[in-house]
Amino acid sequence: MTVRIGVIGTGMIGEEHSRRISQQLTGGEITAVTDVNQEQAQTMVDRLSLDAKVYDNGLELIQAEHVDAVMVTSWGPTHEEYVLAAIQAGKYVFCEKPLATTAQGCRNIIDAEIEAGKRRVQVGFMRRYDSGYQLMKEAIEANRLGEPLMIHAAHRNPTVPERYVTPMAIHDTLIHELDTFRWLLNDDYATAQVIFPRKTRHAHGKVEDPQIILLETTQGVRIDVEVFVNCQYGYDIQCDVVGEEGIAHLPEPQSLTLRQAGQRSNEILQDWKKRFGEAFDVELQAFIDGAASDTVGGPSSWDGYAAAIASDACVKAQESGQIEKIEMPERPAFYA
Amino acid sequence: MTVRIGVIGTGMIGEEHSRRISQQLTGGEITAVTDVNQEQAQTMVDRLSLDAKVYDNGLELIQAEHVDAVMVTSWGPTHEEYVLAAIQAGKYVFCEKPLATTAQGCRNIIDAEIEAGKRRVQVGFMRRYDSGYQLMKEAIEANRLGEPLMIHAAHRNPTVPERYVTPMAIHDTLIHELDTFRWLLNDDYATAQVIFPRKTRHAHGKVEDPQIILLETTQGVRIDVEVFVNCQYGYDIQCDVVGEEGIAHLPEPQSLTLRQAGQRSNEILQDWKKRFGEAFDVELQAFIDGAASDTVGGPSSWDGYAAAIASDACVKAQESGQIEKIEMPERPAFYA
Amino acid sequence: MTVRIGVIGTGMIGEEHSRRISQQLTGGEITAVTDVNQEQAQTMVDRLSLDAKVYDNGLELIQAEHVDAVMVTSWGPTHEEYVLAAIQAGKYVFCEKPLATTAQGCRNIIDAEIEAGKRRVQVGFMRRYDSGYQLMKEAIEANRLGEPLMIHAAHRNPTVPERYVTPMAIHDTLIHELDTFRWLLNDDYATAQVIFPRKTRHAHGKVEDPQIILLETTQGVRIDVEVFVNCQYGYDIQCDVVGEEGIAHLPEPQSLTLRQAGQRSNEILQDWKKRFGEAFDVELQAFIDGAASDTVGGPSSWDGYAAAIASDACVKAQESGQIEKIEMPERPAFYA
Amino acid sequence: MTVRIGVIGTGMIGEEHSRRISQQLTGGEITAVTDVNQEQAQTMVDRLSLDAKVYDNGLELIQAEHVDAVMVTSWGPTHEEYVLAAIQAGKYVFCEKPLATTAQGCRNIIDAEIEAGKRRVQVGFMRRYDSGYQLMKEAIEANRLGEPLMIHAAHRNPTVPERYVTPMAIHDTLIHELDTFRWLLNDDYATAQVIFPRKTRHAHGKVEDPQIILLETTQGVRIDVEVFVNCQYGYDIQCDVVGEEGIAHLPEPQSLTLRQAGQRSNEILQDWKKRFGEAFDVELQAFIDGAASDTVGGPSSWDGYAAAIASDACVKAQESGQIEKIEMPERPAFYA
Ligand SMILES: [Mg+2]
Ligand SMILES: [Mg+2]
Ligand SMILES: [Mg+2]
Ligand SMILES: [Mg+2]
Numbered sequence A, B, C, D: 001m002t003v004r005i006g007v008i009g010t011g012m013i014g015e016e017h018s019r020r021i022s023q024q025l026t027g028g029e030i031t032a033v034t035d036v037n038q039e040q041a042q043t044m045v046d047r048l049s050l051d052a053k054v055y056d057n058g059l060e061l062i063q064a065e066h067v068d069a070v071m072v073t074s075w076g077p078t079h080e081e082y083v084l085a086a087i088q089a090g091k092y093v094f095c096e097k098p099l100a101t102t103a104q105g106c107r108n109i110i111d112a113e114i115e116a117g118k119r120r121v122q123v124g125f126m127r128r129y130d131s132g133y134q135l136m137k138e139a140i141e142a143n144r145l146g147e148p149l150m151i152h153a154a155h156r157n158p159t160v161p162e163r164y165v166t167p168m169a170i171h172d173t174l175i176h177e178l179d180t181f182r183w184l185l186n187d188d189y190a191t192a193q194v195i196f197p198r199k200t201r202h203a204h205g206k207v208e209d210p211q212i213i214l215l216e217t218t219q220g221v222r223i224d225v226e227v228f229v230n231c232q233y234g235y236d237i238q239c240d241v242v243g244e245e246g247i248a249h250l251p252e253p254q255s256l257t258l259r260q261a262g263q264r265s266n267e268i269l270q271d272w273k274k275r276f277g278e279a280f281d282v283e284l285q286a287f288i289d290g291a292a293s294d295t296v297g298g299p300s301s302w303d304g305y306a307a308a309i310a311s312d313a314c315v316k317a318q319e320s321g322q323i324e325k326i327e328m329p330e331r332p333a334f335y336a
Helices: A012-024 A038-047 A058-063 A076-088 A103-116 A131-141 A168-185 A277-292 A301-320 B012-024 B038-047 B058-063 B076-089 B103-116 B131-141 B168-185 B277-292 B301-320 C012-024 C038-047 C058-063 C076-088 C103-116 C131-141 C168-185 C277-292 C301-320 D012-024 D038-047 D058-063 D076-088 D103-116 D131-141 D168-185 D277-292 D301-320
Strands: A003-008 A028-034 A069-072 A092-095 A121-123 A148-156 A189-195 A211-217 A222-228 A236-243 A246-249 A257-260 A263-267 B003-008 B028-034 B069-072 B092-095 B121-123 B148-156 B189-195 B211-217 B222-228 B236-243 B246-249 B257-260 B263-267 C003-008 C028-034 C069-072 C092-095 C121-123 C148-156 C189-195 C211-217 C222-228 C236-243 C246-249 C257-260 C263-267 D003-008 D028-034 D069-072 D092-095 D121-123 D148-156 D189-195 D211-217 D222-228 D236-243 D246-249 D257-260 D263-267
Touching: A003 A012, A003 A058, A003 A277, A012 A028, A012 A038, A012 A069, A012 A277, A028 A038, A028 A058, A028 A277, A058 A069, A058 A076, A069 A076, A069 A277, A076 A092, A076 A103, A076 A121, A092 A277, A103 A301, A121 A277, A121 A301, A131 A168, A131 A236, A131 A246, A148 A168, A148 C148, A148 C222, A168 A211, A168 A222, A168 A301, A189 A301, A211 A301, A222 C148, B003 B012, B003 B058, B003 B277, B012 B028, B012 B038, B012 B069, B012 B277, B028 B038, B028 B058, B028 B277, B058 B069, B058 B076, B069 B076, B069 B277, B076 B092, B076 B103, B076 B121, B092 B277, B103 B301, B121 B277, B121 B301, B131 B168, B131 B236, B131 B246, B148 B168, B148 D148, B148 D222, B168 B211, B168 B222, B168 B301, B189 B301, B211 B301, B222 D148, C003 C012, C003 C058, C003 C277, C012 C028, C012 C038, C012 C069, C012 C277, C028 C038, C028 C058, C028 C277, C058 C069, C058 C076, C069 C076, C069 C277, C076 C092, C076 C103, C076 C121, C092 C277, C103 C301, C121 C277, C121 C301, C131 C168, C131 C236, C131 C246, C148 C168, C168 C211, C168 C222, C168 C301, C189 C301, C211 C301, D003 D012, D003 D058, D003 D277, D012 D028, D012 D038, D012 D069, D012 D277, D028 D038, D028 D058, D028 D277, D058 D069, D058 D076, D069 D076, D069 D277, D076 D092, D076 D103, D076 D121, D092 D277, D103 D301, D121 D277, D121 D301, D131 D168, D131 D236, D131 D246, D148 D168, D168 D211, D168 D222, D168 D301, D189 D301, D211 D301
Parallel strands: A003 A028, A003 A069, A069 A092, A092 A121, A148 A222, B003 B028, B003 B069, B069 B092, B092 B121, B148 B222, C003 C028, C003 C069, C069 C092, C092 C121, C148 C222, D003 D028, D003 D069, D069 D092, D092 D121, D148 D222
Antiparallel strands: A148 A236, A189 A211, A211 A222, A236 A246, A246 B257, A257 A263, A257 B246, A263 D263, B148 B236, B189 B211, B211 B222, B236 B246, B257 B263, B263 C263, C148 C236, C189 C211, C211 C222, C236 C246, C246 D257, C257 C263, C257 D246, D148 D236, D189 D211, D211 D222, D236 D246, D257 D263
């Protein structure tokens, strides 16, 4: 059985995912697309040679008979509405982050999903599908490090455009770490604090850069994340988990070691899409397979909600300069 | 269009490839299978839940209407016959190495393919599809090393079974390097010499282990390959290309760096199937895509023939202790 | 001219340094020793075959005619008195950390040194003499990283004894980082904060372990140091300096890379004396050479004072859980 | 007791060693110097502020009363005469490589030393004193690799001057490996073969570059050494010892890891004097200590002789293109 997928939002990430599904992965096909910009939607259909109908809007697409599952890659503020509609239509939905732009929006989705009685949502936290993070997760679960006590991490981009402002360091950047560490540690956050080091001369006027975010989990694990989005030298994701008996370092992406011109060197990636390209493949294949077998897994609505709550606290900590509490409601048995 | 594939030979590698095609890759399906052991063929069909007919023999399978392309993963001595039959049937054929067990057998295939007037054969030299080797190839082609002058390489297995005898170090092990270096260097071999170091105490009675194979190309590039199939510590593929201005090292497979118990360590793989798992994916996807678009690429019959000629010379060098010439006939324009 | 050195304190570090001076370094000899335990002093003289007189006490030793320079490696609380006496006697003095156990004690030494009108004191902050840190210092000064913005560091010991209590994480452990980062950055500290992660099960009752110390410099550089003194796996010093255009990582100590038993591994040191063995050589040779040429350099009394002030603030931050200010008086021109 | 050393030959290496002895090491002083160019000798005395007499010639210097030990760093063809004279004068002598320019010259020294009845000669094979090679030696002796079976090595220089001709790849370059591997393996050579890869465009007309030297030991260990003296990118010494159960890689020299401008990089040395700077220190300190304690160790006349015999065979193999036998006479008990 081929899973017929409707795509809402044909921007860069929507097209990337559509290309994956139609050309690289197995078991899925794009049968419907829509975008606020219908021309762009049609252009993508043409460019990828899809046999797909272009819809007027997302809600119609979700209802369409020849759509088994929905992929929401539209503008963030629209996510909530489409995910809710998909749940009500009884269709699996892959939603790029954020699940909703507010914690309340996420909560609405959770309530709807619980009421509908079946998990329908997979949130696009692709790092869980990265082979390097999976090795870390395995090492932790196999107790090779002892109990985790600390995480030291960094999320660096070469540059960001003018429109990237201070809170986006949380919403757009840290959001990945916020999900990943909950998953790695099987834990929730208790507090957040944000520190602003001396600002780099390469940052635009409206963004504090770099930032250091300090997180505490309910188990007392302490996490520091450097977010540095104008680091110039490359796209670089670092993560060390320090446990009672040992430390695991996230593997560097594969690269050639060259000896040349007085240097032994390895190239550092510049583009996040390359860094997590395989993770996107695995993530979307998992969604297709889940839809095909009628049981979707991976990051749930609850995980999207938790990330939203943590994000909100981090932004508050950016503003207050204080240690902010993060209060997660109890996890419903539905998401156990 | 889905490429309907018939599989001849359902042993370990045949089943691995069938699993890939049916569960992981896109655009192909297994519609026919056969094996000298028909029960085994049926078992595979069941295990992979294939919708495939089990044939009495390979020749029938090749003729079958619902077979667009053929995968030959049977016992080596049968390859030639099946590949020839596929060519005559006008069907694309993926043939695991060796293309044929003799250079003459390969030549027969070449003659048939040229006569038929169209490239039909892709030989299973998967290393060309390995991302690490591809980075090396790119670095060489981009002239980042200057002209290549030497290759230092190693092919190590933890252990081999009793049936692995001295010439298999060439036919089963070095064969991969023989193809890979022709491709990396865009060159052919001129001479071969084999050196037997002190034998490891871990080798069985019928195998000289380790061996060092020295190759010279027509351009004068010198290659040394350590083949060490009872190295105990792991499956380890090393390759350094030394050029006029720099050196490239084949990347190590991804692994977690751990600090633990007085060691900073990375796991070394034990299993060659894991080492080249992604390369197998890319290789078979390329075959499916090639069959679908009616133009197959990758390692050709000519490459299989060249590997066979070089293998024969290396085995002769094992026996003679001398430097043996490798004489490649001129490459037909057909394979340019 | 050979510098005749008197040693006050013949414990472990005193004997190590005396062995260096008498057997490894050039230009110095041990001519006088003393210890509260005179037998121990005599034992060291015998063990190292020194031609040295054993004195009743440090003050007598300092006055002795055949003592050109003094090395203070006695119990911390005695340092101040001996250093002051050496200054008054017009003799160069190498003082192991701490310069004094209180900031006021350090200040007394500074006042005396300024009054005496000549730099006499070299404080035993040996990391400045470590070849790895020197490479970092050079890279920073050569502006290869751009302006430094952050330092991420770790100071890990396999285990500590029962007598190691929470404030010792500052006084005995972090003290090295406190000096090193002032020197690396050419900057002073402005604030300190201490975070206590979940405690490792391997720590004794009276020590919080690990700890994370957050420092801010007057230039806004942000530093996080993990102090983890029961990390089990080894003695491990990590330091990354993050600048506006790049990052430098402190080199790992030299070790053999082994491929063996499924692992590619490097040994991690267990013993801090090995980690900084060469730095001790360079440090003490610098002191001898300085004394011989009548102009001592390296970490000064002012640096000892600055480390004491920062230490006090860190201990206060351990106790308060708050961000504590670090107020350095203006640096006298004498120490410019 | 200070060892009073007379230096014969004040060229680059003679001055480097003299600087070490007079400024860095302990227990020795330069009291006499000579050179065919007496002005150069005087210049060195002045530059290093030595309290040393300049002699007319080496033989006078060797006889001088105030010379306890001799350092021969003159032009190679003069070594034999000076070493013989030192032996006859009953003085310890450190002789830079080569011990003599012919195997017979080395033999003459051996005969004289045996007749004199006491080991007097330390040959300047400094790699045995390199901390990296010592780690390898320890790993081998501790049986961490099992029995050694192969060595893969490389000796690369960025460039060489016009006067460097083909046999110098053996006499000046490989000579270090020839000694080092005998010492690492505790074994002697049985055969040599030389292979000339395609020549680099960066080599001058009179030198084949690169070269690959294949050695076989009496125990059957097989060694391949790439000598590449115009490799452009740096001075780079590589050595892998492959044993029955594992492999040891010579550590890379210490360097900073930088992340910068799209690269993760480490500097590669350009200058061999930096690569083995610490080894020179340890080597010369060992000589001084040996002279002081009346028992010199390290590389002996026998080792110099063995290196000469192996060198001769390698040069013969360069010329013949054949596998050449290396016949070592039996080692006298005197050198056991
Ligand atoms: Mg995503
Ligand atoms: Mg294959
Ligand atoms: Mg110290
Ligand atoms: Mg030497």
